[in-house]
Amino acid sequence: xxxxxxxxxxxxxxxxRQTVVGYSDRVRDWWATAPGWxxxxxxxxxxxxxxxxxxxxxxxxxxxxxxxxxxxxxxIGTFVLLAVGLNVVVGQAGLLDLGFVxxxxxxxxxxxxxxxxxxxxxxxxxxxxxxxxxxxxxxLGSPTLRLRGDYLAIVTLGFGEIVRITAQNxxxxxxxxxxxxxxxxxxxxxxxxxxxxxxxxxxxxxxxVLVVIFAKRLExxxxxxxxxxxxxxxxxxxxxxxxxxxxKLLAFFIGAMIGGLTGVIWxxxxxxxxxxxxxFILSATILAAVVLGGSGNLPGxxxxxxxxxxxxxxxxxxxxxxxxxxxxALVLMMALRPEGLLPPRRRRAVTGExxxxxxxxxxxxxxGDDRPAEEVAK
Amino acid sequence: xxxxxxxxxxxxxxxxLASGAIYALIALGYTMVxxxxxxxxxxxxEIFMIxxxxxxxxxxxxxxxxxxxxVALVGTLLLLLIASMAASGGAAVVLERVAxxxxxxxxASRLAALISAIGASIFLQxxxxxxxxxxxxxxxxQGRNQVPVPRLFDRETVFSVGNTDIRNDHLLIIxxxxxxxxxxDVFVNRTRIxxxxxxxxxxxETAVLMGVNIDSIVRxxxxxxxxxxxxxxxxxxxxxxxxxxxxxxxxGVKAFTAAVLGGIGNLxxxxxxxxALGLIENWGSIFFGSEWKDVIAFTVLVLVLLFRPxxxxxxxxxxxxx
Numbered sequence: 001x002x003x004x005x006x007x008x009x010x011x012x013x014x015x016x017r018q019t020v021v022g023y024s025d026r027v028r029d030w031w032a033t034a035p036g037w038x039x040x041x042x043x044x045x046x047x048x049x050x051x052x053x054x055x056x057x058x059x060x061x062x063x064x065x066x067x068x069x070x071x072x073x074x075x076i077g078t079f080v081l082l083a084v085g086l087n088v089v090v091g092q093a094g095l096l097d098l099g100f101v102x103x104x105x106x107x108x109x110x111x112x113x114x115x116x117x118x119x120x121x122x123x124x125x126x127x128x129x130x131x132x133x134x135x136x137x138x139x140l141g142s143p144t145l146r147l148r149g150d151y152l153a154i155v156t157l158g159f160g161e162i163v164r165i166t167a168q169n170x171x172x173x174x175x176x177x178x179x180x181x182x183x184x185x186x187x188x189x190x191x192x193x194x195x196x197x198x199x200x201x202x203x204x205x206x207x208x209v210l211v212v213i214f215a216k217r218l219e220x221x222x223x224x225x226x227x228x229x230x231x232x233x234x235x236x237x238x239x240x241x242x243x244x245x246x247x248k249l250l251a252f253f254i255g256a257m258i259g260g261l262t263g264v265i266w267x268x269x270x271x272x273x274x275x276x277x278x279x280f281i282l283s284a285t286i287l288a289a290v291v292l293g294g295s296g297n298l299p300g301x302x303x304x305x306x307x308x309x310x311x312x313x314x315x316x317x318x319x320x321x322x323x324x325x326x327x328x329a330l331v332l333m334m335a336l337r338p339e340g341l342l343p344p345r346r347r348r349a350v351t352g353e354x355x356x357x358x359x360x361x362x363x364x365x366x367x368g369d370d371r372p373a374e375e376v377a378k
Numbered sequence: 379x380x381x382x383x384x385x386x387x388x389x390x391x392x393x394x395l396a397s398g399a400i401y402a403l404i405a406l407g408y409t410m411v412x413x414x415x416x417x418x419x420x421x422x423x424e425i426f427m428i429x430x431x432x433x434x435x436x437x438x439x440x441x442x443x444x445x446x447x448x449v450a451l452v453g454t455l456l457l458l459l460i461a462s463m464a465a466s467g468g469a470a471v472v473l474e475r476v477a478x479x480x481x482x483x484x485x486a487s488r489l490a491a492l493i494s495a496i497g498a499s500i501f502l503q504x505x506x507x508x509x510x511x512x513x514x515x516x517x518x519x520q521g522r523n524q525v526p527v528p529r530l531f532d533r534e535t536v537f538s539v540g541n542t543d544i545r546n547d548h549l550l551i552i553x554x555x556x557x558x559x560x561x562x563d564v565f566v567n568r569t570r571i572x573x574x575x576x577x578x579x580x581x582x583e584t585a586v587l588m589g590v591n592i593d594s595i596v597r598x599x600x601x602x603x604x605x606x607x608x609x610x611x612x613x614x615x616x617x618x619x620x621x622x623x624x625x626x627x628x629x630g631v632k633a634f635t636a637a638v639l640g641g642i643g644n645l646x647x648x649x650x651x652x653x654a655l656g657l658i659e660n661w662g663s664i665f666f667g668s669e670w671k672d673v674i675a676f677t678v679l680v681l682v683l684l685f686r687p688x689x690x691x692x693x694x695x696x697x698x699x700x
Contacts, residue, residue: 096489143684150418151683153492154634158676161631169669280627284496291493324504330497335480338490 016336028342031299050205054198063313070197075309077204078266083289083305084211084298085258090287091296091344092219093251094231095145096153098283099160102140103256105278106133107263109167112179112273122185122193122268126261133260134253141252145245160283168275178274185268193268200269207265211258212298218254219298227251231296288330293340300342383664388542390660396548396617398656399555403610404633405640405648406562407470407603413579413643414599417488420495421477423630424502425470425604429611430621431506432465433458434527435514437615445532454530455612462615463608470604471597473498479593499626507623527619551613558609559649562602566645571598579643628672635679641689650690 031039052058059068082104089097110129114120120128144155168176185193185203193199218224226247229237238244267273285308293304312322404426411419436458446454477498481491507521515525535543566572574595577585586592614629615621632655640651655675662674682689 090489096492144680147683147687150412150416150488151638151687153418154631154638155680155683157631158635158679162673162676165670165673169673281500284500288493288496291489295489320508321504324501324508327497327499327501327504331477331494331501334477334486334490334494334497338481338484338486338494 047209051202054201062310066313067197069201071310071313073197073201073204073269074266075313076306077201077208078262079286079289079305079309080302081204081208081211081262081265082259082286083293083301084208084215085255085262086286087290087295087298087301088215088218088258089251089255090290091301092224092231093227093248095248095251096150097156097252097255098153098280098287099140099156099158099163100255100259100286101278101280101283102156102160102163103133103137103259104263104266104282105163105167105275106136107260108267108273108277109173109179109263110260111264111267112182113173115183115268116179116181119183122183122264123188125268126264129264130257130260133263134257136260137252137254137256138249140256141249145248145252157280157283160278160280164275164278167278174274176275178272178277180272182267182271182273184271197269200265204265207261211261212302216298223247223250291340292330292333294343295340297340297342297344300340300344303341383661385541386664387661388540390664391657392542392544392548394657394660395653396551396656397659398636398653399552400610400614400617400652401629401633401636401655402649402652403555403558403606403613404629405637405652406559406606406645408634409637409640409642409645409648410575410599410603412637414575414596415478415482417478417491418495418634419473419600419603420492420630421473421498421502422470422603422607422633423626424499425466425473425626426607426611426614426629427506427621427623427626428469428502429462429466429604429608430615430625431510431515431525432608433462433612433615434525434621436461437528437530438515442528442530445529447531451531455616458612458616459609462612463605466608466611467601467605469502470600470607474597474600479596482596503623503626511623522623525621527615527621529619530616547617551617554609554613555649555652558606559645562606563645565602571595575599632672632675635675638679639682639689641691644689644691647689647691654690 034042054069054072056068062068063071082100085103086097086100089095089100107129110132111122111125114125114128115122140156140159144152144159147155167173173179187193191199191202193203226237226242226244229240229242230244230247234244286305289305289308290301291304292308293302294300308326312326315322315325404422407422407425408419411417411422440454440457442454477494478491481494509521511521511525512518517523517525531546534546536546536549537544566575574585574590575598577588577590578592578595582592585595614625633652636651636655637648638651639655640647640649655678658678659671659675663671666674
């Protein structure tokens with residue numbers, strides 16, 4: 001039996017849990033055993049779907065209350081890219097980062113400063129912005145990555161706030177007023193970037209596809225295996241000769257790069273940025289997207305980010321109450337399925353230890369996880 | 379610069395100790411829950427916020443508009459203390475039941491618990507901004523604005539040290555915090571329940587074998603930590619006289635910083651860390667300007683973690699963690 005389908009009590013919560021678990025596990029197991037051509041078909045279909053997604057016919061259902069194509073760019077697209085970046089740090093390397101928004105902010109500010117003050121071209125800033133955020137990842141990481149778990153979480157939270165408040169207090173970058181008149185990207189391949197969100201969406205989509213391929217390749221590489229080892233048991237990894245510090249730093253470096261990339265693209269569209277665009281709650285929301293989708297599993301993370309960005313917009317009809325519902329939904333979701341909608345096949349604790357006190361883990365983390373498709377039949 | 383510092387150091391020391399005392403009281407909740415469950419109770423900041431609004435609710439029900447004196451003041455403060463402690467403590471117990479226990483029972487990862495806490499935190503803030511402040515506090519469509527609190531008593535200088543006036547409100551805050559710390563210290567170190575708390579934080583499995591009821595210990599921990607946040611909430615409400623649905627966030631983060639600074643899981647460390655953080659923040663503000671106050675606090679946190687990750691007094695409620 002699957003660990004999660006053990007019925008502990010017959011309450012409605014447990015029954016609802018059953019349903020959620022049933023569907024997402026079945027999808028997961030089918031995927032794991034699907035042949036290569038099926039996977040490529042799905043990849044192709046997904047990209048095709050993403051390309052036709054801005055069509056107004058889809059938009060009229062997906063977002064009756066706001067402009068669908070803008071929504072697809074931000075928050076949906078930006079959330080997805082940020083979540084893929086954060087997934088490298090949290091999902092793959094198991095480092096809890098509560099200040100991821102800082103890298104997004106640094107990317108956006110790089111675009112704004114170089115674009116307005118030095119008249120740089122977007123494509124040039126893109127390179128510089130990624131470089132600068134990567135360096136900031138190293139600067140944050142090199143002293144703090146010797147810390148573990150919760151300490152790291154709180155230090156990164158502090159870092160996020162430091163970046164925001166510093167932006168707010170520094171007159172050179174506009175202080176509390178922020179920066180306005182950020183230039184749009186120059187035309188490329190004959191595509192003009194102006195107020196229409198569509199070209200930005202496709203730009204972001206291209207970035208997402210590239211980053212996802214990159215992240216997927218990393219996951220399968222020596223680096224990915226090192227991260228997995230660190231996430232599972234840092235001491236054991238160290239003993240086995242994995243240079244843990246170096247790899248943790250690399251995770252921060254890559255996560256920061258992706259965050260910065262998102263920031264640069266986003267800032268090039270929105271014309272004006274201000275420090276309050278980068279609150280802590282954004283870090284928390286992205287983290288929620290990663291965990292909700294299934295930390296460590298890219299498709300899950302993408303779905304999680306999509307849902308977290310889309311649902312509140314879809315239900316704008318509830319006006320103000322959507323954030324309240326979002327909060328309640330997070331609590332409920334964690335009670336129903338703490339490992340996320342689509343967890344990686346090898347499920348495990350993300351921040352080091354499964355809370356082992358009190359209860360023996362219900363069914364165990366290892367038991368029933370590496371099991372092939374016979375589970376599907378049940 | 380140095381002259382500025384010398385002329386301002388007295389007042390900012392007193393102010394720093396007062397805000398530090400409030401940080402310390404909130405830090406207790408973080409430190410106790412962390413000691414027992416190894417969990418950052420992220421929604422603790424909202425527990426604080428609930429306590430402060432409970433105090434305001436009672437103030438409004440009593441129809442206080444003029445500053446009070448004498449027996450009326452003492453009686454009112456005691457009543458408010460009970461109200462805010464009960465509200466915060468009760469809310470903490472409910473929070474544990476709703477947001478943490480289901481996860482704990484399933485052996486979910488600590489990351490899941492953190493997300494659940496963040497969700498609860500968002501929910502409670504929005505609940506106040508959308509429903510409770512507009513309806514209960516009768517401020518329709520102003521749920522996200524500041525809510526002013528009537529002045530409870532006039533600020534008076536009790537005595538002066540050099541050029542520094544020591545005011546009655548500062549004395550009250552620092553005194554109340556110290557008394558609460560002593561009571562809590564006695565509770566944890568001298569009572570039977572306190573022994574259960576310590577046992578659980580040292581080794582939950584063995585504690586169960588020794589007949590400790592973990593669920594009840596966890597509930598007590600949340601109750602006591604919440605009640606301490608309630609005390610902090612009353613003091614904050616009285617001192618700063620302005621509430622908002624999100625006041626908890628920054629105070630919460632700083633209180634957690636204070637807990638880490640003193641050594642997380644260490645009750646006396648929380649007091650020391652809170653006071654130290656309040657002082658560093660206020661002294662630093664003299665040099666860098668008060669808009670950098672929060673940056674100073676976070677920088678201190680980073681530095682402490684780098685050079686002494688176990689905090690000033692070390693982790694003591696439980697075994698040191700790797």
